Amino acid sequence: MPVLQTGIPSIDAQIGGLPCAAVTELCGNPLVTSGADALLMSLLAKATQEHFCAVIDATDSFNPRRAYSAGTRLNRLLWVRCQEQPKKRNGGRLDQALYAADLLLKANCGFGVIVVDLADIPEKLLRQLTLDVWYRFRLAAEKLSTALIFSTPVPVTGTSSALVLKFDGSWGEWTSSGTNAPGHARVLNGLNYGAEVMRSRDRKKNVEAARMSFCSWRSWA
């Protein structure tokens, strides 16, 4: 199965990359700092060098400045910002995102990566979706050479995903000039993340339950 390098050496060394023509799920608790976004930013920076990519942003949380500083070619990125619709149940953001993803896959415009960011969608809503929704996405992705990536708070795609990565927390790297130093003398320099493979269809590599760690630093650090 062809793969897309994420640009994070520890992850690429462990799993080889994210599979093309398949569904990948990145799970991270929405309340804590998980590292799923750091992986996505690195992936987009790498993928936009060769491919046209799309981000379906269910909660309008994508940070274009961060993507640009990570090296993403913004003119190769289609950004779909779902908006709150007061008349719809729960704002209609999840429906918009899934519908948009379906359109992008059906349009077959040659996007190399399609990211559907559902990380801040309530878990309860995602669990209401039946497995056939994800299965249809799997079938659509398999027909194309697109890497379809869902960022979710909990694993919901089941067996439709070729790869499920779980991001399980982080710890910050703070610099300080002393324990009683004032707030402006202390800076958050970077973050260390931990992740593990919950599920992989690629049995040959035997990567399940493998743990990985990576870090991201601020531009000045």
Added chain:
Amino acid sequence: MLFTCVFVPFFPIQTVMRNVPETSQSKDKRPELPVALVEAGENIVRVVLCNEAASACGIEAGMTKTQAEQFGALIRDKSASAEQSAQSALIECAFSFSPRVESTAPGIVTLDIAGLERLFGSPAKINSALQAAAASLGLKVNVATAHDPDTALIAARGIEGVSVVPQGQEEQCLGPLSIDVLSPSPEDREILEEWGIQTCKDLAKILPVPLTERLGQEGLRLWKLTRGELRRSLVPFDPPRRFQEVAELEEPVELLEPLLFVINRLLENILEKLNARALFVQELHLELSLDVRSEDWHINQARHKEMPQTFERTLALPVPMQDPKTLLKLLHLDLEAHPPHAPILRIALTAEPARPRYTQGNLFLRAAPEAEKVEVLQAKLRSIVGETDMLNRNTVGAPGMVDSHEPDSFKVLPFMASCSEKKALPAPQSEEDMLRIYRPPRSARVRVARDAPVHIAFSGISSAILQSSGPWRCAGSWWKKKWEREFWDIELRLTAGLAQYRIYRDVLTNGWFVAGKVN
């Protein structure tokens, strides 16, 4: 010199019928339908023109509309705008064959075909090609070629289909035709009838001097016409750079589907015209005249007087296009998102032309998505997520940087248009390089001790702050919409683990907000 004349018989009827969407009748069969055109007079609506099929049914000019309706013919209003559209389409069609074209009269176009044999073949072949091109515009025409424009016109009027009048044989070719093809004045026509002159051959036999003595210079002109001896220069048409099609509807249209049916026809006509000049569409402008005073609408809409009578939409395309399906789909999606507020009476579709886009392929670069596909996709996505957010920024497109220090400042550009953007982007602010943005910022309750936040509560989270870094002050736009904030990076210990957020205090309102999560 060789001139070809394209003549449209029953031009006003054909112009009205070409905009009628195709149903069971094909284009070629349309003129066979009995059709009568009516025009409102001082007090009564009367038939002004009818085709041969309608004449065969018993309809004749001057009948009232009610009388004509009894014969089962199709009754339509005479439309000056439709005639204008058809005439411009005919001219565009002629321009695709020759650069020297004359708009002789409504429904008549003359073109200079000297030297075109190498391109298109013999005059007979040119005539056939012209006839086929006009048929694609929904017009059934007669085409004739001769060595002077007037002879070509007379032959086109009198001879059905295509014909070529060889030089020196004008008299023989035009001889059998009725003198009506010369368009004499009614008085002259009456005099000639009294003399027993029915055909051009009869007129050509008369000696010119006695004819001039009785009918004056006009008589001499008619005599020369019958012999092909009149010579005049072509008056070339200077084409305007405006491509417009107009349709006036019999009844107000309320639903989108029938409206698109008519728009599709207009769009096809415009694209035919553009195609004839090797041009593409860069911008489409749709103007709908609304029936805000119709009775049904009046009942439902009490404030109809305040409503504008026209509805305008402009579709700016990122790249020049010519695919009718794509353009119709874009118009469809646009009208679905912005429906007109009253039934529609008149449709005017205008296209801004542009040269086609030529792109050089590269062996080492992945091909970009097709511009037409992406444009339709973006329009569909806009119909799902809306066009703009609360701050009037686009919801679909490629993200772009803006040269500002304001937090979360960005722009969204049309996706394909930005692909060719070479301009260097301004450097981003490093403060936001690890942030997942909350749009809009979430309101928070923050307890402060010794000038630093020590506890925060927002969105169901309530936690002591383990570490904080700040305040990082920033302000700007004092001349427009001032903003002034004090940012803090904080770390919380939640049940699920550690969480880092960026919060800020709005100095102007003294409220606390969560700008985003460090992720």
